[in-house]
Amino acid sequence: MIAPIKDIVQAERARNTSFNEASARTRLALLLDGGSLVEFIGPEAREVSPHLKTFDLPEQYDDGIIVGHGRLEGAPVFVAAQEGRFMGGAFGEVHGAKLTGLLHAARRIGSIPVLILFDTGGVRLQEANAGELAIAEIMRAMIEARAAGVKVIGLIGGRSGCYGGGGLIAGCCSALAVSEPGRIAVSGPEVIETNRGVEEFDSRDRALVWRTMGGKHRRLLGAADVFADDTVQDFREAALELLELLGPVGTFGLDRLKAEHERLAERLRRFGRCEDAVDIWTAEGVAHAATVPELPADQFIALANRIGRTSRDAR
């Protein structure tokens, strides 16, 4: 059967749009089947943060996150997308509560997967206590949803990366797809430098940041299951691939936690003394590991599929 012309146009646009540079709304519009997004508490509801005015800061009508329902190749999915340019995509009270509510619904229904397009620096400082607690509630809601059989997939490739509590939430997902600019960490480069000194971590050394926290390292380490090139279409295909790969993986439970424990303990045994990501990649058997950062996406994906670890049944 030949795809309708509007689907071909949409795929072409998605193929030509950088996931990293696109807004959260553009990412969702091109990632999902055309026109399928139904947003919950959208901008017209004007549910802004009640706390930013204390600091005389501008609000955004969706508080920096879009949550809703859409379709992927016709199948229903719940989606959440953070806008990394508004307050660094950080979690505040309203922002976080939208994702919590979405996960509560997903848990109740059980069969509809959740896609989370992370783009966050972590907790929003101006409402730090509410943001921290929102992250704790999201983690709880996500584990409850996964225990009820829900697949939760994180897509990480935004400008703000996935830092702070966002990194912990990502660590609670069923699977992750990441692109090269998608960084995953708890402490950001500047935070490490401020607390431990420039000798510990030079936050201006972009190559160091990329190879320590970036998508390629996370994929080789087994922290992410799929590496995506930086287009919205590649992330769409990665989401579809993960939904299929997770099909035969059973529900979250004690066996999975024990497997994850073994996976992480083995990582510490094998790489705990490595000084740099290049040492880890070399220990993993990558020839000419120092050239990994320059590899084009297709060559890197081939390499990662050959030697990179996966964690689908151990997270």
Add this chain to the structure above:
Amino acid sequence: MEDLSFQHRVRGRAGGTRQNAIVGVVASGNLEVLVERVLPDAECVVDIRTAAMGFGEIWSAVIGDFVERYSPGGLKFSINDGGARPDTVSLRLAQAVRSIAENGQ
């Protein structure tokens, strides 16, 4: 933050059937525009919350030009501004009119 509001009589109703649309992001040098089809056909309102204080006259000129050019009758524009330049404001307002002029919900 500073609040501004402008009301204009316009020639005619804006095209399309969508009830609302949103464009832009609130960030340094950027803004979001929420546009809603909620007013009588000959009216247009633009409400602004801006982080840049004391630019009321420039806003007035930018919005006057915009209303003259697009005749956005029946539309209410709500703007959250992170300190955008006038050309960025004009661009977002035009994008907002184009978005709501599409057919759909």
Add this chain to the structure above:
Amino acid sequence: MTLDDILASLFPGGHEIRHDDGIIAGSATLRSGGKVLVIGIANRTALGVDEAIRLSGHLLDSIDKGSGPILVLVDSDSQRMSKRDELLGLNEFLAHLAKVLIHADMRGRPTIGLLYGHSAAGALLATGLATRVLVGLPGAEPAVMDLPSMAKVTKLSMAALEEKAKSTPVFAPGLSNLEQMGAVHMTWSDAVSLAEQLEALLGDMPAVQDRRGALGKERGGRLKAADIAERVRDLALQIR
């Protein structure tokens, strides 16, 4: 109270709880005769990959061997901020510890956090905030974000921040702020036996569900979170 004082007051009949290098692990017998599994982090130790794996290991070794509650004692720094920890995937290690605690709570091992010192950021998320009921002790000083760092980012003076903190619990450090937000369920007294207070709590444990949104609303600390979450949930449930 020091950790030894706390353990003595919690378990006057004695306990088998060790602590070394800031890691607390062991078990104790309640006066009612039941067993309680104990983990924790002491001496304001940073929670890094090595600490997290030891704590989750202790839980996983014991979790399916008994019933009874799990107590998580917290006096930590923030997450360990180092190149090595991030290189090895600290986010996964902290998430793993939180997942084990949440899973245990959902599967009949009720979890109680006892915040008796400092804690912050990722360390608090992986420990106290991953329990069903988080209790504070007088003198505990959690700080999601310290004011000097906030002053740096917000470009406001410390005096201005302290002034703002008087009118809202939403950003400033402190146990009472976290209690108002619904993060800390209750604060115990250090003048009464902790064993009695623990047994009173165990005798009246809230059901296995996250009540923090409702508590934050009741206490006026988070007026929107619970309602927004409920509205999104209801809209999402209508989609079918």
